Amino acid sequence: EFLPIGRGSFKMGSDYGHSDEKPVHTVRLGYDFWLGKTDVTQSEYAAVMRKNPSDFKGDNNPVERVSWSDAVAFCGKLTDREQAEGRLPEGWAYRLPTEAEWEYAARGGTKSKGFKYAGSSSPGEVAWFEDNSENKTHAVAQKIPNELGLHDMSGNVWEWCEDVWGDSYQGTPTDGSAQISGGSGRVLRGGGWGDSARHVRSTYRFRYHPSGTDPL
Numbered sequence: 001e002f003l004p005i006g007r008g009s010f011k012m013g014s015d016y017g018h019s020d021e022k023p024v025h026t027v028r029l030g031y032d033f034w035l036g037k038t039d040v041t042q043s044e045y046a047a048v049m050r051k052n053p054s055d056f057k058g059d060n061n062p063v064e065r066v067s068w069s070d071a072v073a074f075c076g077k078l079t080d081r082e083q084a085e086g087r088l089p090e091g092w093a094y095r096l097p098t099e100a101e102w103e104y105a106a107r108g109g110t111k112s113k114g115f116k117y118a119g120s121s122s123p124g125e126v127a128w129f130e131d132n133s134e135n136k137t138h139a140v141a142q143k144i145p146n147e148l149g150l151h152d153m154s155g156n157v158w159e160w161c162e163d164v165w166g167d168s169y170q171g172t173p174t175d176g177s178a179q180i181s182g183g184s185g186r187v188l189r190g191g192g193w194g195d196s197a198r199h200v201r202s203t204y205r206f207r208y209h210p211s212g213t214d215p216l
Contacts, residue, residue, distance in 0.1 A: 001036070001037040001038075002034040002035060002036055002037065003034065003035060003036075003037050003148060003149050003150060004032060004033075004034055005032065005033050005034065005035050005101070005104070005105050005109055005148065006032055006109060006110055007029050007030055007031055007032050008028075008029060008104070008109055008110040009026055009027060009028040009029065010026070010027060010103075010104050010107060010109075010112065011024050011025070011026060011027075012024065012025055012026075012027045012100060012103055012104075012169065012203075013025060013169055013203055014201075014203040017201065017203050017204065018204075018205075019167075019168060020166075020167055020168055020169075020205050021169075021203050021204070021205060022168060022169060023168070023169055023170065024169075025169055025172075025174060026174060027100045027104065027173075027174050027175070027176055028174065028175060028176070029100070029101065029104060029175070029176035030175065030176075031176070033097075033101060035097060035101070035105050035150065036150075037141070037145075037149060037150060037151060038062075038140035038141050038150075038151045038152055039062035039063070039140050039151075039152050039156060039157055039159065040062065040063050040074070041059060041060050041061065041062060041063065041140055042054050042057065042058060042059055042060075042061055042062070042063045043059040043060070044063075045063040045066070045074060048074055048077050048078050048081065049070075049073070049074055049077065053065040053066060053070075053213070054137075056136045056137040058137075058139060060139040060140060061137045061138065061139055061140070062137055062140055062152065062156055062157045063157075064137060064157050064213075065213040065214075066160075066213060067210060067211050067212055067213045068096075068160045068186040068208075068210035068211070068212075069210050069211055070213075071096055071160045072095075072096065075093070075094040075095050075096060076094075078094045079093045079094045082094070095162065096160055096161055096162040097161055097162065098161060098162050098163060098176060098177060098178040099161040099162070099163040099178065099179070099187050099189065099205070100173070100176045100177075100178075101161075101176055102153075102159065102161050102189050102190075103189070103202060103203065104176070105148060105150060105153070106118040106146065106150070106153040106154070106189070106190070106202040107146075107202050108146050108147030108148055109147070109148050111147040111148060112147060113147060115146070115147075115202070116201055116202065117154040117197075117200060117201060117202060118146045118150065118153035118154040118190070118202050119143075119144055119145055119146030119147065119150075119153075119154070120144065120146075123154065123155070123197045123200055125143065125144050126143045126144055126145075126146065126152075126153075126154050126155070127143060127152075127154035127155025127156070127191070127197075127200045128142075128143070128152075128155045128156045128193050129154075129155040129191060129192070129193065129194075129195050129196065129197060129199070129200050130193075130194055130195055130196055131197065133155070133156075133193035133194070135193065135194065136193060137156055137157060137192075137193050138156060138193070140152055140156070143155075152190075153189075153190050153202070154190055154191060154200040154201070154202065155190065155191050155192065155193065155195070155200045156190075156192060156193055157190075157192050157193065158188040158189070158190055158191065158192045158206065159188065159189050159190045160186060160187070160188060161178070161186070161187040161188070161189055162178040162187075163178045163179040163180070163186065163187045164178075164179050164180055164181060164182065164183045164184075164185070164186065164187075165179075165183040165184060165185040165186060165187050165207040166179050166182060166183045167183070184207075185207040185208055185209055185210070186207070186208060186209075186210045187205060187206070187207065188205075188206040188207070188208055189204070189205065189206070190204075191204060
């Protein structure tokens, strides 16, 4: 299930986070887009890719041990399938969100209430993380959603973005598009089941090799 994310502007980054979360800057998204209501589940991933690489098995658990390259391949195969079945409008495609789109949506878009985490200022209300996960993932949508109805954007599993990593936001796009050059690795957001509360903040960023799967 996908939810509509309305166009708008927001202040991306944090003056109180790490250096790679700065400088805080205005991003204006002049377009609407859609985002999955939950993380991709293992059953959804297996239906498209014919495999399930996850350690913590469960049809409704988020798929894990998926590299950036795997995630891009999943989006491509899903696009091909839905186009072939006539369920996807011409010119539309499934893809990873850009880092700006991800943070805008996690923070609640035009309905944002300024929470530290995706839907609350208390991480336990919205996230599976080191304090409550029992060292494993959990079925999606068990925690309360954020202002836009999106679940698990904080915690449970890390989420890949389209962007190439940059050590700061200096010179990054301000229109919602992806950073596509100038760095190494790819961007992960949201934190996961084994991470501390500071890692599941909506502004926290992480870099990883596009072929890597270990922490995901």
